[in-house]
Amino acid sequence: MEEQKTNEFEDIRPYLDEEVPEVVERLFNNIIFSTLFKISLKSALPEWGRREINQRINSLRGVKSIDAFQQLLLEPVGGLIRRTTDNLTYSGLENVSRDKNYLFISNHRDIVMDPTLINYALKVESYKTTAIATGINLLNIGPVKDLMKLNKIFVVKRGMNGKSEKINAMNLQSRFIYDYIVYDGSIWMAQSEGRAKDGNDSTNSALIKMLSYAGKDKDKSLIETLLRMNILPVSISYEYDPLDVKKAQEVFDKKTRGKHKKWFLEDFLSMRKGIFGYKGRVHLEFGTQIEQIDSKQGLVKEIDKQIITNYRPWPSNYFAWELLFKDPNTKPRNEHEEKFFKRYQKVPSHLKELFLKMYANPVVNKQEYI
Numbered sequence: 001m002e003e004q005k006t007n008e009f010e011d012i013r014p015y016l017d018e019e020v021p022e023v024v025e026r027l028f029n030n031i032i033f034s035t036l037f038k039i040s041l042k043s044a045l046p047e048w049g050r051r052e053i054n055q056r057i058n059s060l061r062g063v064k065s066i067d068a069f070q071q072l073l074l075e076p077v078g079g080l081i082r083r084t085t086d087n088l089t090y091s092g093l094e095n096v097s098r099d100k101n102y103l104f105i106s107n108h109r110d111i112v113m114d115p116t117l118i119n120y121a122l123k124v125e126s127y128k129t130t131a132i133a134t135g136i137n138l139l140n141i142g143p144v145k146d147l148m149k150l151n152k153i154f155v156v157k158r159g160m161n162g163k164s165e166k167i168n169a170m171n172l173q174s175r176f177i178y179d180y181i182v183y184d185g186s187i188w189m190a191q192s193e194g195r196a197k198d199g200n201d202s203t204n205s206a207l208i209k210m211l212s213y214a215g216k217d218k219d220k221s222l223i224e225t226l227l228r229m230n231i232l233p234v235s236i237s238y239e240y241d242p243l244d245v246k247k248a249q250e251v252f253d254k255k256t257r258g259k260h261k262k263w264f265l266e267d268f269l270s271m272r273k274g275i276f277g278y279k280g281r282v283h284l285e286f287g288t289q290i291e292q293i294d295s296k297q298g299l300v301k302e303i304d305k306q307i308i309t310n311y312r313p314w315p316s317n318y319f320a321w322e323l324l325f326k327d328p329n330t331k332p333r334n335e336h337e338e339k340f341f342k343r344y345q346k347v348p349s350h351l352k353e354l355f356l357k358m359y360a361n362p363v364v365n366k367q368e369y370i
Contacts, residue, residue, distance in 0.1 A: 033143040044080040092286030106234035107201035108190035178214035197247040199361030233306035242277020285310035320359035
């Protein structure tokens with residue numbers, strides 16, 4: 001990205017290669033971060049001893065680029081995936097050209113793992129990893145901010161008060177996304193702000209509105225602007241959500257009390273559980289680039305269609321659908337249904353229906369396109 005543009009996007013951009021050595025040194029000189037990082041490496045790869053962990057950290061301290069930093073994290077991320085999933089599969093990468101940059105838009109179930117899994121698949125298959133859009137609320141702690149920006153995180157500013165402030169923020173974000181895709185690489189964004197807590201994957205039209213703002217400063221039409229971003233939907237299908245009961249509780253609180261009141265460290269502990277919690281089988285389906293756009297709403301519908309139809313329902317989804325809509329007394333018929341049923345039986349009674357809907361809704365939504 002041009003130096004002038006880099007300065008313009010100073011508050012939201014990820015780190016550049018030339019900043020890596022200083023940032024890495026700052027991180028590993030922080031005793032709290034260094035200790036937590038060692039614990040995380042040990043959790044991801046329990047077979048590693050102190051020697052292997054120290055060697056990896058020493059290697060990380062010597063990196064000179066973002067790509068080198070991510071390459072050294074590939075093995076620990078792979079270990080984490082093996083420990084927390086029964087299997088990770090992906091398909092559709094034949095639709096992704098190595099010579100183009102894309103805006104990957106996916107459904108959103110987990111703050112950290114959604115983009116991590118996508119970037120892991122891309123890295124393993126020798127594609128360039130994406131920059132990642134995340135809310136500013138996740139970047140309040142210095143070491144967390146450094147680690148995330150080393151992994152190509154860029155800031156999506158939220159909670160703006162005045163109308164002009166919101167518009168200015170949307171303009172800046174839109175121009176950054178457009179210019180990054182044109183000059184630097186691909187970007188991942190969730191289809192809506194906040195994780196889907198009820199199993200309904202839908203694209204927020206405000207996201208498309210924000211993306212279209214870049215064209216106003218570039219003398220390009222809405223259609224030209226959106227097409228230039230090479231939008232490609234991705235479906236992420238988790239067999240189990242480590243935060244399923246917590247999400248059901250949040251939905252319940254909003255329905256009964258008007259809002260869910262977060263307690264101290266709730267976001268941090270949710271992130272940790274999402275990362276290290278059991279997910280069963282996981283599948284990523286890369287869709288096809290959207291090459292025809294007639295309107296913002298038309299684009300929303302096409303993204304939703306690809307994400308929902310490419311979603312891979314698991315036995316957990318089908319069995320939840322049966323319990324909810326067919327027969328609440330249905331008994332498990334195989335080991336996969338038995339595993340889900342045991343999980344369901346532990347759910348508090350006031351959350352059971354919301355829990356089932358979370359798993360059943362992807363099946364319901366998929367049926368609408370059949």
